[in-house]
Amino acid sequence: MLDLRGLRLMRNGFQFAADLSIEPGARIAVIGPSGSGKSTLLSVIGGFLAPDAGSVAWQGADLSAVSPGQRPVSFLFQDQNLFPHLTIGQNIGLGLRPDLRLNRRQREDVEHVIAQVGLQGMSTRRPAELSGGQQSRVALARVLLRARPILLLDEPFAALGPALKAEMLKLLGDIATRTDATVLMVTHDPADARSFADRTILVDDGKVHPPAPTNELLESPPPGLRAYLGQ
């Protein structure tokens, strides 16, 4: 269980509040207008922002004092998911050891996930030599290798075209299934929410609503979401 207990955050007159629980293994879309607090929600769970009050707990353990890199969390950002000066293999290897002193077994694991995301033979290339879709695959390969129980995605595929995005969502689904991950994915696109997540969290003006079934929410949206969707 991922528990957000009485989370409160004040920033420049913006008030953020969340109080909810998420089942392990759930796939949840996070949707809402720009500036409503979607990224804030992910940043607090990921440990990049400390709440003024309340706590984040995973399986009953309070994460407040745990640094971002030691939380049971993998994070995919909007961009800058790869270090441009490191090779694909190194970028993925960081998921196993942040100092990259990998043993032979670990190096084999890296090659293995590279093959699994369809990038065989590319481990010595640098990110700039890859297409946008391939770069997303590299980031997903690292998620697969780290196999953390919580996966947070902040619109990581927003820059990809529709076909590529669908492909990435499918790959993401496979990886989430294989690692039993609880997934929270911020998205601007209701279609992403429908295709990937059976439940959706609506964030509106700093208020985080509990997860609701995606289809119901999108078919009879509350006023804030309706305005956002343009209905």
Add this chain to the structure above:
Amino acid sequence: MASGVLALRRDAAGIAVAAALAALILGTLAAVAWQARGLSALQSWDWRAVWFTIWQAALSAALSAGLAVPVARAFARRRFPGRALLVTLLGAPFILPVIVAIMGLIAVFGRTGAINEALRAVGIGEFSVYGWQGVVLAHVFFNLPLSIRLILQGWQSIPVERFRLADSLGFGPADTARHLEWPMLRGVLPGIWLAVFLVCLTSFTVALALGGGPAATTVELAIYQAFRFDFDLGRAAALGLVQIALSLGALVLSRRMATAVAFGTGLDLAHGPVGPRGWRRAMDAVAILAAALFLLCPIGAVILQGLPRIPDLPTEVWAATLRSICMALISASIAAALCLALALTIAKTSNGWLEAAGMLPLVASPLVLGTGLFIMLRAHVAIDDLALPVTALINAVMALPFGLRALIPAARSLRADYGRLADSLNMTGLARLRLLTLPRLAAPLGFSTGLAAALAMGDLGVIALFATDQPTLPLKLYQLMNSYRMTDASACAVLLMSISFALFWLFDRGGRLA
């Protein structure tokens, strides 16, 4: 709370550097102030030095900024082969050892130089390179290129659309000057004047070699003389207080004005205003040619005189060379480490106090720091043992503000771009330094380290104060000059200049290739 302690521990390096820097500089200043016990030790001679320091700096700054205007305008509106190279060369005086330039100026403007030969030939009196006019001449030599680059930047900051609009409205050159160029110059010139004024305020080497006497002694030189010849620590300290007050005053003044950055980039622009034809074209050519001759002839003269002599240099010169290179490398390493630790913490915490600590060296002058360190350490260490370590340390500290200017913006964008990714992957400590920080900051770090190495290599400030039987190369050069062994001194100058440029090039290039 726990995370607060954790965060503090991770920022410890930067905070420790800032604290050490503040302790070093404020501590030495306190030692100077305590030793001085007010300004009563100052005699009328010393007040003349204060007055000379101010007016020569004001005059040097006005001449540098004023003469730079026509040259910068010529560079802005003309395109010719070699233009990019010339503009790049204008950045070189920043790392040219002062004593080398002085050798060059003596070669050209000295008694037997080309200028005086010509003056004698036409029957006009001689120009003496010694005295106040020599001091001002040398300051213009160093600061004219800097001013040209900064004004050129101002010119390039005028959108090219404005010039096109001016053309379409049928503006003549006078109209363009009035509506586009003068407003820009009014904006940039005060800042440039002040930047040069600040540099000339703490001038030591130039005054040491070309000035002196009642009419041409700067405060820095007076500190040196009080310390070295009169061994009057109280007076040296009182002069140090005056020097600090002067620097502080100028810094406060510069806070109120938008000051120009220390070294302009001013490179190429593909588009730009089209220069007017006719006599203005000839005038621009004269401006560029005159500036180029003024800057290149002295260096060329030193090279011509010194290069053939290098193989015959006495062994003690080679010993001094080796000593200088070691000292410069140590100094540059200290500067790089301090700069990196400070820049990373400043980028992370955006703490104004830390940034202020990094800029503290601008308040202190090398001679004031040297005097203060001597006052604090004289009871514990022999003066001869102090010379090289203190020189390495002070040069590292003095290079910090310039290094930080290059490194802080880079560290900030590194943090903005990859900070969260590295945090989320738990990259900390040495692993983060090795895999992320050093590779990504290699270019600005290489530039800063190269700058520090070149400045330390060419420095003749603190080492002259402590002058020992173990001279550095610039001090050796100065000693050769003083014993009128000018050919040997020229050879030394060529050597010193080559090594300074080579050190800068090696680090800068190495950083960009990494």
